[in-house]
Amino acid sequence: MTAPLTPPPPPRDQSPHEPWQPPGAGYPAPAPQDASYEQDGPGMKTELREAAVVTVAVALGGVLLGLLWWWLAPHVPLVGDVVDKSWVVYLKDSEGEQAVGVDGTFTLLAVGLGVLSALAVFLWRRRGGVPLVVALTVGGLLASLLAWRLGMWLGPAKDVLAHAKSAGKGVTFSAPLKLGAKGALLAWSVATLVVHLGLTALFGPRDPEPPYLQQGPVPTDGYGTPSS
Numbered sequence: 001m002t003a004p005l006t007p008p009p010p011p012r013d014q015s016p017h018e019p020w021q022p023p024g025a026g027y028p029a030p031a032p033q034d035a036s037y038e039q040d041g042p043g044m045k046t047e048l049r050e051a052a053v054v055t056v057a058v059a060l061g062g063v064l065l066g067l068l069w070w071w072l073a074p075h076v077p078l079v080g081d082v083v084d085k086s087w088v089v090y091l092k093d094s095e096g097e098q099a100v101g102v103d104g105t106f107t108l109l110a111v112g113l114g115v116l117s118a119l120a121v122f123l124w125r126r127r128g129g130v131p132l133v134v135a136l137t138v139g140g141l142l143a144s145l146l147a148w149r150l151g152m153w154l155g156p157a158k159d160v161l162a163h164a165k166s167a168g169k170g171v172t173f174s175a176p177l178k179l180g181a182k183g184a185l186l187a188w189s190v191a192t193l194v195v196h197l198g199l200t201a202l203f204g205p206r207d208p209e210p211p212y213l214q215q216g217p218v219p220t221d222g223y224g225t226p227s228s
Contacts, residue, residue: 044131051131058117058139058192065143065188066150068109069177073151074101076175080164089164092172099180106147107184114140114191121196128200136196140189148185151177 076099077092121136155177157163167173179185 047129047131050125051135054121054132054135055139055142058121058136059142059146061113061117061139062143062146063150065106065109065113065147066154069106069147069151070154072109073105073177074098075156076102077172078160078164078175079172080161080167080169082169087161087164089160102177103179103181103184106151106179107181107187110140110144110147110184110187111191113143114188115195117188118192118195118199121192122199122203127204128197133193133196136192137189140192141185144185144188148179151179 077096078089079092080087080089082088117140118136121132125132152158156174158176160175163173
């Protein structure tokens with residue numbers, strides 16, 4: 001006769017405190033990544049459309065800059081005279097700083113409007129992004145160019161000799177409105193870029209934490225001690 005078969009022992013409960021638990025036991029299973037987390041912002045097409053709108057809107061702000069520059073910039077006084085039967089034009093005040101004031105007025109106005117445009121865009125879309133930054137930079141440059149040309153067109157005539165002849169000998173008249181320091185054309189773009197990046201860094205939305213990095217049960221080393 002054969003001996004009766006001994007039934008196998010019942011399986012032991014796999015406790016997280018037992019050292020022989022299978023590898024990976026006690027560790028939380030990674031949660032499936034949310035599909036919405038993969039989307040960065042509203043989408044590239046929407047960002048490009050918004051960037052185009054911002055570029056046009058900021059560029060049109062150059063009309064306001066040109067009008068303010070023409071209105072607020074100091075006038076450079078000139079005087080016409082006849083020397084050897086030919087007209088000559090010279091500065092009435094050779095030590096005057098009106099020409100510097102013309103450039104300074106344009107620069108200050110451009111910086112102010114650049115700050116306002118950056119603030120308006122940030123309040124409209126409380127986030128950053130390459131398209132918006134490029135739109136603000138390009139729009140500011142276009143606005144400055146438009147303001148420069150508009151101010152020159154609205155200012156005194158460019159033909160200084162003809163203006164001197166029409167005014168008369170020894171009569172003071174204003175020089176054409178011109179921008180001596182061409183670097184002022186970048187003032188709007190630089191101001192709006194710095195302000196918008198600063199606002200986005202301080203008050204912009206933060207990226208959501210991925211689900212698999214969120215706090216979960218602390219894994220142990222099999223003896224109840226949290227693993228390092």
